[in-house]
Amino acid sequence: MTVESTLLIVKPDGVRRGLIGEVLRRVEAKGLRIAEMRMTTIDRSLAEEHYAEHRDKPFFGDLVEFTTSGPVVVARLEGEGAIDVWRTLMGPTDPAAAPPGTIRGDFGLVITENVVHGSDSPESAERELKLFFDA
Numbered sequence: 001m002t003v004e005s006t007l008l009i010v011k012p013d014g015v016r017r018g019l020i021g022e023v024l025r026r027v028e029a030k031g032l033r034i035a036e037m038r039m040t041t042i043d044r045s046l047a048e049e050h051y052a053e054h055r056d057k058p059f060f061g062d063l064v065e066f067t068t069s070g071p072v073v074v075a076r077l078e079g080e081g082a083i084d085v086w087r088t089l090m091g092p093t094d095p096a097a098a099p100p101g102t103i104r105g106d107f108g109l110v111i112t113e114n115v116v117h118g119s120d121s122p123e124s125a126e127r128e129l130k131l132f133f134d135a
Contacts, residue, residue, distance in 0.1 A: 004082040007128040009117035012070035020073050037075040042067050074132045086118045
């Protein structure tokens with residue numbers, strides 16, 4: 001395996017519910033390194049660019065509204081196989097299908113508010129990290 005970087009976002013619902021510390025605890029306990037991190041509020045244009053692949057889907061507007069609804073924590077995670085490791089820690093997108101022990105399985109309620117985001121491929125990670133950290 002190779003050392004990778006990936007994007008972590010604690011979404012507005014996770015921030016509102018006080019889950020930042022728990023999410024970061026799990027990331028560090030797993031052995032991933034938090035290379036950069038900050039709290040911010042994502043504006044509409046950044047949210048639209050971040051979720052551009054969903055632009056033609058019916059949920060796009062609601063997704064952008066939710067993403068911009070409050071502060072988030074963004075972080076660059078690094079580690080061996082970081083993308084897959086973080087995706088496994090998060091659990092499936094739909095919390096109802098996410099097993100206990102995953103972040104979404106333990107804390108997510110509905111698919112539209114599932115606590116965290118993570119890049120789904122090396123290409124996505126590169127694109128998303130540039131949006132939040134290299135600009």
